[in-house]
């Protein structure tokens with residue numbers, strides 16, 4: 382944890398007895414089994430685990446993209462189960478930034494338009510939203526490609542635009558699925574430095590799912606998802 386973040390920092394994310402069972406096959410599959418997790422403001426937690434252990438399932442529940450079978454997720458004191466779909470969408474826009482494994486950029490929009498989108502959805506004027514988006518694109522080294530559409534960008538460049546889009550609203554919590562998967566070492570280091578700055582500057586909390594040992598080791602804590610529960614790694 383950064384030096385400015387004491388153990389007294391407010392809890393930003395809480396999972397209590399979180400369970401997710403899929404009922405789609407011939408047999409029920411319990412992927413998360415009464416899992417507990419607490420992440421404080423400004424804290425960065427890496428989640429590791431073998432393929433199929435439930436990392437993406439967990440991220441989807443944390444972001445309110447899926448509902449748990451049992452237990453609950455509380456973000457900034459708000460239980461997600463207490464929000465209906467429309468309110469949940471607004472809450473997500475207000476508090477959470479996502480970086481998905483497959484970046485989900487809109488093909489017909491330029492990089493700066495994609496990065497500005499969460500602010501436009503929030504009701505901000507296009508010009509102000511794009512100005513702010515340009516600042517973040519600069520920080521991820523993408524300002525010179527701002528007018529290009531995703532189809533004209535490399536995988537790593539698209540990933541950086543997705544990261545800019547996740548950070549543009551100054552979220553309280555950022556959820557990342559393999560954020561540096563497509564990036565070379567130098568660019569990955571730039572993104573890591575930006576995450577450090579944000580954790581310190583704005584007490585942003587990060588939950589990062591990754592197979593990248595270096596990325597995991599860079600975080601404040603590493604938790605391994607195993608048999609449906611999180612186990613702290615030394």
Ligand SMILES: Nc1ncnc2c1ncn2[C@@H]1O[C@H](COP(=O)(O)OP(=O)(O)OP(=O)(O)O)[C@@H](O)[C@H]1O
Pocket residue numbers: 403404405406410412430431432433434435436437438439
């Ligand atoms: N919608 C679904 N219906 C049924 N089973 C599912 C569903 N989504 C995921 N699963 C199963 O749940 C388990 C966990 O999947 P999940 O994608 O969360 O794993 P993961 O740890 O993110 O894997 P990876 O590292 O390979 O991305 C897997 O066995 C998967 O097949």
